[in-house]
Amino acid sequence: MTKLYLLIVLLALAHVADAQGDTPISPQIPLMRQKFHEDIDKQQKEILKLDGKDDGQFTPAANNNELNMQATYAVINKTDALQNMIEQDSLLDGNNKIKYLRGLNDVLYGFLNDVRYKKIKPIAFTDVLSAYEDAMQLEREEKSIIPVVAANSLETGEILLRSYAFQQNAGMADAKELLILKDCQKNPSKILPILNNHPNSPYADSLIILASRRSQEELYNFAASTGKLGVRIQKSEDPLVKIIARMARIKTGRQYFPFLDDLYKGKRTFEEIDAVMNDSVKYYKLLVQTEIAYADRLIKRDTPLVMNTLTARLQQKARDVFINEINGLHELPDAVRFKKIEVLTPEELYYLAVLGEEEIYTSSYTHGVYPFIFKKMRVPRGDSLLLSVRFDHFKKWIKMAANYNTLDHFLKTMEKENAEMLMKAFVKGLDRTNSLEDAVDVANSYASITDKNIQNLILDQIQYNLAESKRIKNVRGERVYSILNTLFLSMDSVNHIDVSTTLGIPPVYFMPNSLLRDTAGRIIVQQFFYGDKDGQTVFNAFVRGFSNGNWKITSTNQWVAVSSVKGVPVTIYANKPLDEEKGLDAEAQAALSKFLDEKDLHPSVVIHRGHSYYLNSTIAQLAPSAKIILLGSCGGYQSLSRVLGICPYAQIISSKQTGSGLINAPMITALMETARQGKDLNWPGLWGNLSKMFANNEMFADYVPPYKNLGAVFIMAYTKMEEND
Known part of the structure; x- marks a missing residue:
């Protein structure tokens, strides 16, 4: 076998010069056809370069010499042989020789472009060339090229059908339809978008049925449209398609959709759903019943249709009908x-x-x-x-x-x-x-x-x-x-495990003062306040708490800046809690963030002061530069993953239950004074002091320091492992 491979390589190399156009075109070839041969030679040369090397070889298969030899042989020898066969065939007149030479050039050019646009793999060249030979033979016999298109890949078929040689083939129309089918078979998640461009395809009805088993949501959307595909879906006699099409025609069709599987299986009727449709509580109850029934089927490895849609609708109703109300009456x-x-x-x-x-x-x-x-x-x-x-x-x-x-x-x-x-x-x-x-x-x-x-x-x-x-x-x-x-x-301290060293992540038990400073040696803090009654009270307490000899306060219409006058330069920028009903607090926050950005001030500490329902707004404005984040609201602990998505190595202080201004204010003062004095934040030590300070406040037990935020530390460690890999 080794001798055979060597022979193939030697034969290929012997023809490299010809393929690259270094050998003059034979004078026996009429001038009108020489241009087509030159074009083919040019495409051969370009294909040989597709592997990134101009060495006269085509090596599309990594670490597979046998396939690379075959590919090189096909590009050079087989293509040359096909050129010569067309040119020398006495049964072909001049027009047909031009037809097949031009067709061959189209195939080579099509392959070259499709590789460059990553539509076909380079290793497919041998198949493409063989398919052209087979199709050319059928064309010469005035037969349909359908068998060749059917036997080859979608990508090869597309290249063939773009070739000049087959534009008048008797099977062209059917071949195009076959490619639509192949495209759908290869990309089942795109069946409906493909059919939307070809709604009259003879395969449309069966493909619509196939899509109904895979993409019920998408089928509903197309069934609701007035386009040709929508009409075709509406005419389907398939039971599942008919139910989806019926929903799509109803103004409140989305209300039925979570129950699709039960409707399809005959376990529920449209009339039963109609009976609860206008009662939000009864509708929610029906959703819960269905969710539990579907969960039971999942245990038995029977996956219901549109279960994710059911869960999403249940979540929406839980929020809109109940949670928003009990939250709002807090x-x-x-x-x-x-x-x-x-x-x-x-x-x-x-x-x-x-x-x-x-x-x-x-x-x-x-x-x-x-x-x-x-x-x-x-x-x-x-x-x-x-x-x-x-x-x-x-x-x-x-x-x-x-x-x-x-x-x-x-x-x-x-x-x-x-x-x-x-x-x-x-x-x-x-x-x-x-x-x-x-x-x-x-x-x-x-x-x-x-x-x-x-x-x-x-x-x-x-x-x-x-x-x-x-x-x-x-x-x-x-x-x-x-x-x-x-x-x-x-x-457990008896295990003496240093988490940051073991997991290769930034410090967890302390925050070096040096890491909080920017390139100018400043520590920038951004604090978010909100304009409800509580926010205004807390803001006033914050200002009073820093009205001493260690700090100076400057004020604008929308924010205050509290700056240290001794020790490390620390500045706390806090927006004023202006009227929330007019959106003035949001405007103040946006103006402050813009000011910080324009002055190249990047907060290394961010503090949220406000109820839990304001936390989403703070997170949306969170500076990626933050290294310490205090979530002073109720239940801030629930938002750790979202915060770490923005600041993956931030140390976070949060509360599992009720956030308290009586705890937040002294904690912030302790953090800022430690930073001003140039000391590192030693969390176990600092937390021990705070525990003594709040010994009579049971709510402090719900506050979680950075070194006990295990979920946050897990995300840091996993992210670090992926970075290392």
């Missing part, structure tokens, strides 16, 4: 505030929590949804609750319970054995998801668990999963579980 007595949710079952309340995580206020969860669940249960057991919802979103439930300090209570509502099984399931399969969300939830939850037995159970399971990942060489699993193992072990 200043009223609980009896008034939570009247709206009294009609809900424990399962329906459960979904308010797990699907309302982003919006629900801390007090809405701790004073309303969570205790109401157990008040509503005849036998208040956590395992019974999870069984009743078929463990749907149970990891999110556990994470929220941990973050709001209700996990210990929740686990104690069930037998110890069941609690242990639940926590094992909580940490299982963290590497199998497309995101790090579950792993971050586990990291955050661990720090909130006070039961030593549960902690040990989780740690043992983490170490077991780590060993399994190593055994089967699961890189992602090993990475996830090794980080969690390091973090959890570091929580």
Whole structure:
């Protein structure tokens, strides 16, 4: 075999000069056809360069000499042979010789362009050239080239159909339709957009049915359109397509869509949905029933249609109908505030929590949804609750319970054995998801668990999963579980684990003063205030707190600047809490951010002062330069992942439950004074002093220092590992 490969290479190299046009065109070739031969030689030369080397060889296959030899032979020898065959064929007249030479040039040129635009792989050249030979033979016999198009790839077929040689072929129209089918088969997620450009394709009906099994949302959108494809969908006799088409014709069709699977399977009728359509509470209840039924089917490996759409609609209704109302009544007595949710079952309340995580206020969860669940249960057991919802979103439930300090209570509502099984399931399969969300939830939850037995159970399971990942060489699993193992072990001081050194991330237990300074040696702080009554009170207290000999205050119409007059130059820029109803506080924040940007002042410390419902606004304006972030609002702990998405190595202070101005103000003063004095922020030491200061304030226990923000540290460590790789 080695001798054969060597012979192929020698033969190819012997013809390189000819392919590159170094040998004059034979004078026997009429002048009118010489130009076509020259064009073909030019394309050969360009194809040989596609591998990035002008060495007369074509090497499209990495580390595969055999394929590279074959490719080089095809570009040079086989192409030359095809040229000569066309030119010397006595059965072809002059016009047909031009036709096939021009067609060959078109194929070479088409291949060259498609490679450059990454539409076809370079290694496909041999197939493309062979397909041209086969199609040319059929064309000469006045037969359809359909068999060749059918036998080859979509990309090869497209190149053939652009060739001049086959423009009058009897099978051209059918071949184009076949390419549409091939395109849909290769790109099933794009079937409907492809058909939208070819609505009269003979394959359209069967492809519409195929799309209905894959992309119900998209089919609904096209069915609702007035274009030709929409009309074709409306005419389909397929049962699923007919149901989707019927919805698309109804003004309120989206309201039916979450129930598509039940409608298709005959488990529910349009009339049953109509009966609750105009009652938001009944409609929500029906969504919950369907969600639980679908979750039960998922356990049995039966995936319902549009389940994600159902969950999204359920989340929307939970937010719009219930959460927004109980959040908005946060200043009223609980009896008034939570009247709206009294009609809900424990399962329906459960979904308010797990699907309302982003919006629900801390007090809405701790004073309303969570205790109401157990008040509503005849036998208040956590395992019974999870069984009743078929463990749907149970990891999110556990994470929220941990973050709001209700996990210990929740686990104690069930037998110890069941609690242990639940926590094992909580940490299982963290590497199998497309995101790090579950792993971050586990990291955050661990720090909130006070039961030593549960902690040990989780740690043992983490170490077991780590060993399994190593055994089967699961890189992602090993990475996830090794980080969690390091973090959890570091929580116990007897293990003497330095997290930052072990995981190769910036300091976690302290923040060097030098890292907070900019190139001019300044520490810039940005503080966000909001213009409600509480915001104005807190702002005034902030200004009074810094009215001493160590600081000077300057004021503009929209913000104040509090600057140190001794020690390290520290400046706290804080927008004024102007009238929120007129949006003046937002204007002040925007003006301050613009000023900082124009003056090249980059905050290394950012402080959020305001209720939790203002936190999204602060995060949207968060400076990527921030290295310390204080989330002084209720439940700021829930937003760690979003903050780290902007500032991946920031150290974050946050509260799991109620943020308090009585805690925030002294904490900020302690941070600023430490920075002004040029001292590093030693978090364990600083937190120890603050713990003594707030010994009589039980809310301080809900504040989490940077070195205990395990979810934040996990994201830092994982990001660092990926950077290193």
